[in-house]
Amino acid sequence: MPYTYQYPHPAVTVDGVVFGYDEADLKVLLIQREQAPYKSRWALPGGFVEIDEGLEDAARRELEEETGITRLYLEQLYTFGAPRRDPRERVISVAYYALVKLTDHAVHAASDARNVAWFPVADLPSLAFDHEEILDVALRRLKAKIRYEPVGFELxxxxxxxxxxxxxxxxxxxxxxxxxxxxxxxxxxxxxxxxxxxxxxxxxxxxxxxxxxxxxxxxxxxxxxxxxx
Amino acid sequence: MPYTYQYPHPAVTVDGVVFGYDEADLKVLLIQREQAPYKSRWALPGGFVEIDEGLEDAARRELEEETGITRLYLEQLYTFGAPRRDPRERVISVAYYALVKLTDHAVHAASDARNVAWFPVADLPSLAFDHEEILDVALRRLKAKIRYEPVGFELxxxxxxxxxxxxxxxxxxxxxxxxxxxxxxxxxxxxxxxxxxxxxxxxxxxxxxxxxxxxxxxxxxxxxxxxxx
DNA sequence: AGACGTTGGTGTCCTCAAAACACTAAGGCA
DNA sequence: TGCCTTAGTGTTTTGAGGACACCAACGTCT
Missing domain, CATH: 1.10.10.10 (Winged helix-like DNA-binding domain superfamily/Winged helix DNA-binding domain)
Structure with a gap:
């Protein structure tokens, strides 16, 4: 336990809401958790920010590690920090949303052994942590953004x-x-x-x-x- | 040094960009720092998030403690987390922006002994940390927001x-x-x-x-x- | 008292963009 | 050859945004 501080520090994570589109509906990329808490629940891809790593860098790294996705449109969404959103310790999550060309990433979504899948946003499973709330915010942002910036093409x-x-x-x-x-x-x-x-x-x-x-x-x-x- | 973790944790702060308006120009509330780093530089009001406190709660608390301002329109702006934005340790700052009726808060801006003042956004001193960048983002957001939501009245x-x-x-x-x-x-x-x-x-x-x-x-x-x- | 200075308050016309709307063209398939 | 499906194309109507100028009210100054 080598890291000590004078005051308590929260953990900081990044989570990514990755949107894709295939001629029928809008989809989101989810990962099935392997460990408690929320074991085997679906969740947004994400993870801890390294101590010497920028936030957006962390988001890109986690997305690549967990889903193999590499080139994408990425933008900070909102930061979620309710005190008990993670049962283990205080965790503050900086959420990003991303747009990818589903055609490029359709098949091999499962990069390492993990269970990774695309879900239509209209038909989602119940999610871990406050990820449903994060997804909801991301969806509202996408709906608003697509009207006044040409981001649709990224999909x-x-x-x-x-x-x-x-x-x-x-x-x-x-x-x-x-x-x-x-x-x-x-x-x-x-x-x-x-x-x-x-x-x-x-x-x-x-x-x-x-x-x-x-x-x-x-x-x-x-x-x-x-x-x- | 009682707080130890298995992995390094960043510190998390909130900073507030408080806008006011008085019949001539748009102003921002700044505090003059009393300690290093950036001693005696002007900075955005803000401070550390308590371990059991919501982010917005922390922002309101800090603003009240440092400036005495209590009722205000407050909204999360963006999270800044460049690895070396604070020379002491890794600090991630969740920035908020706020709109207040300057008429209510004009005089007693200095609540405790600190040096607190309103500056016209058109004529700002050089700021501590990356606060100029934060302010810039806040200003752009305000300009955009005021056109499609009736927030101007808050000022x-x-x-x-x-x-x-x-x-x-x-x-x-x-x-x-x-x-x-x-x-x-x-x-x-x-x-x-x-x-x-x-x-x-x-x-x-x-x-x-x-x-x-x-x-x-x-x-x-x-x-x-x-x-x- | 009267003139002056300053800000408040009002209506019309023009222009242009958004919205409604229906048919023919192309090409594979049965 | 006929059918099914999607591609591609203009015109008219309607409403909102933008340009534009004068009189009203009221305090002040002389």
Whole structure:
């Protein structure tokens, strides 16, 4: 027990709410706990912050260790610190939320022996600790954020048809959008670049594929442009 | 040194960015440090989180202890945890921002012997630790938040003329607003109740005084209303 | 008493973006 | 060849935001 302090110190962890999307619904990555407390309950991936490690670094490291996911959009969400949220000791958790392209990470979600799985947000198991609350906050943040910043693209493959983008939006904000108005608006922003490709192997007319034009977005943002819906 | 752990634990603090407004500019409450490090530098009020105390509770307690301010709008801002942000040991700071009615707290800002003062955000001294960064994040948040949630009223006296509300908005978002359009819009929301009073002791035509109608706001919010600008 | 200075308070028109709305095109499949 | 499914396309209507200028009230100064 080599670490002593003059005053009691809480433990600090990071937890990650990792969102993914597959043509049907919005999903979250969960890990089944192997140890007490909450043994065999599902929980958000996360762990302790090393003493010499930045918070975001810790979040990335834990996500990589536990789920194998490496490149992702990551942003701090909120810090949860209710005194008894962990029965063992006082633990303060800095929560992050992340968006990944599910297509890249679909299968091998289980990286080490652990039980890792994607769950549709509409149909979740009961979670360990206060993780349901954390997830709830993350979901509200995502719903709000997607309307005024172009983060939805982080959830899609690099090339995607407009209809998929629209379905993504409809899924997340939970309301239908008019097809023509959606296309008109999103295209008029000039953030989408038309790859000269079309869908393959579909049983109907193939759609054009677009990609998000990061460079154009940066340019527009500097010029005072504000993404909206 | 009675507190020992198996692994190293960081210290956890809360810091508060307290905003006030007085008919000319937006101000922030700062404390002059009495001890090293950064002795005699100005800093955000804050302090250590007790081991059995919620984060928001800690923020309120510290603000009351150090500045005497008691009723305020308080909201978690962001958590800062760069490994060397405090030279003594690893310290993770959960920052909050607060809005107060400066009229209520103008004078006795110095509660105990400490040196406490309001500074215009446009003219700040150099600050201790990473507090300039924290303040910067807080300011950006306030600017964004005031446009889509009716928090501006927290900075004004209970009864205020419309012109003062408009000046507040112009100060915070740093651009002028058209008087007629502003009045039209804000009044049409139905969030302001006309007290039947007017300004006293002014050297010109006296303005009607309004107050923010919290009950009406709650009602509208439930009905799906969204405040904007 | 009268002129002046300062802030309060009011309405219209124009412009543009959001919302509603329905049909043809393409291509695989039975 | 007909059918099913999804892609792709414009116009009209409606409402909100933005530009814009004058009179009213009231204290102050001479």
């Amino acid at each position: 899609l493959p690099e090339k995607f048809p407009l209809s998929e983008l629209q379905r993504l939006y409809e899924t997340i904000i939970e309301q239908p959008l008019d097809k023509r108005n959606f296309r008109k608006k999103i295209l008029s922003m000039g953030l989408l670049a038309d790859t000269d490709e079309i869908q393959q192997d579909v049983a109907h007319r193939a759609a054009r594929l677009y990609r998000f034009d990061q460079a154009a977005y940066q340019r527009l943002k500097k010029a005072g442009f504000n993404f909206e819906l | 004004l006296p209970e009864k205020f003329p419309l012109s003062e509300l408009q000046r507040l908005y112009e100060t915070i978002i740093e651009q002028p607003l058209d008087k007629r359009n502003f009045r039209k819009k804000i009044l049409s929301m139905g969030l302001l109740a006309d007290t039947d009073e007017i300004q006293q002791d002014v050297a010109h035509r006296a303005a009607r005084l309004y107050r923010f109608d919290q009950a009406a706001y709650q009602r509208l919010k439930k009905a799906g209303f969204n405040f904007e600008l």
